Structures are given as C-alpha cells and as structure tokens.
Amino acid sequence: NVSFGYGHEHITFALANHQAICYRLVRKNKAWYLFVTTNAASAPITTKRALGAIGIDLNASHIAFAEIDHFGNLIYFGNIPTPIRDCRKDQAKAILSDAISQIIDYAKEKQKPVVVEDLDFSKKKTRLREHGTRYRRMLSFFAYSLFFLLIVSKAARSGVEIITKNPAYSSFIGKCKFMNLFGISIHLAASFVLARRGLRFSERLSANYAPALAEHKAGHVWRLWNSLKKAVSNRELSVGSTPRRPCPSGFG
DSSP: OOOOSSSHHHHHHHHHTTOOOEEEEEEETTEEEEEEEOOOOOOOOOOOGGGOEEEEEEOSSEEEEEEEOTTOOEEEEEEEEOOOTTOOHHHHHHHHHHHHHHHHHHHHHHTOOEEEEOOOHHHHHHHHHHHOHHHHHHSOHHHHHHHHHHHHHHHHHHTOOEEEEOOTTHHHHIIIIIHHHHTOOHHHHHHHHHHHHHTTOOOOOOGGGGGGGGGGOSSOHHHHHHHHHHHTTTSOOOOOOSOSSOOOSSOO
16 A cells, blocks of 8 residues: 555566565654665667667767668757756756656657667776866766666666667767768767767768878778877867758757
C-alpha cells in the first residue's frame, strides 16, 4: 500500500520480476523517509540507423545538433541554449535535463538514433585544454558526466538508441570541411561530423589539401587530419560563422 510519486511503475515491475531492490530509511525533520533503488527496465529500441542519425555536441552555453539522412547528408540543425555557467548543480541538472528531453523527443519522433562522443575523461581533459582556461571553467567535467548520464537514462526510457563515438578531430574536420560549405558554426559542424561517424561515414581530406600531405598517403585517415592540423597550427583557417539557412533555437 505504498505509492511513490516518481518511478512507481519501475518498482512494481521490479517486485513482479524479483529484481534486486535496495531500501534506505532516513530520519529527517522528525519524520522517516523511505528511499528505494532498483534498475529501471529499458524500453525496446524503436529508432533505426537506416533512417539516419542525430549528432550532438555539448558546449559551454548550448547543445549543437545536426540531423542527417541515411546518405549522410545534412538535413536539419540548430542549437538548444544551456546557460549552466555559474549555476548550482541542481540548476545545471534541470537545464541540461530539459534540453536533453527535447533532443530525445525529437529523435523518437524521427526514429533516428542519437550520436554522442565517448565519455573518456582523459581525452576530454585534452580537448578542454585546447579551448583554454576560461572555457574549461564554463564547461566542467561535472557537466559532461551529468550530460552523459542524463541522455543515456532518458534514451533508455524512450527506446532511443545512443551511439557513442570517439570525437577525435571532429571539430577540426568540421572546421576545415563543412563550416564554409554550409555556413555553420564550428559546433554545428562538429555535431554533423559526429552524426556521420555514427553511421560509419569516413571524412577524407579535400583535394586542395592533398599536395601538402603527399608523404602521408598511407595509413588511417585520422593520421592525415593530424598532419594537416599540425601544418596549419600557426595560422587561422578561413571559416564561416553565419548559417546560410535559418538555425532554429530549438525543436518544432
């Protein structure tokens, strides 16, 4: 005869299927509180890679997303504001949770999986270092880990597949190859690269870069991008910043 305002259906399922359940009684303000923990059952996957994918890139002030079709073509993109800088942990969680809910709902509607970068803190530390101290303060490891946990949890409940991929050179590839082509920001370009990578599309260097890297024709394509990155490290590439198509602030 005990009912919970949140997650009651998961507890009922766990009891009926003899799952492990952890009970914790806490005394607070002259009252007893009962906390129950169990594994929530995941919903069946309803998304299909054959339809395309949605790549997302978490940034200091927003989540950039890019939707592709099954050919790897960009068909929709935009930004969802996530002003978590200087927020308390509970405030940051609420902001990220709302933004992620929009993404998962849209992915479920389109029946497309969501592609995110691997939660590898050693690699993330290196990537944040490239952005400088100010950027690292705005986007902490806490935000990344919370983002990853929230999106995996919400996707599991909604039947949306989450594809994790190594984000190596995604921003640089997007900057060199797609920013000017589509007139989009570096974050949108990175999310586009990640979406294509989730469907196993490879990003080869453009023909105009080939002569400078003729000695590196053999080997993995990331080796070529690494060589190009070193070659242009002392000068800024020409990039676009204004989208040629309207960039929605959220999902319709």
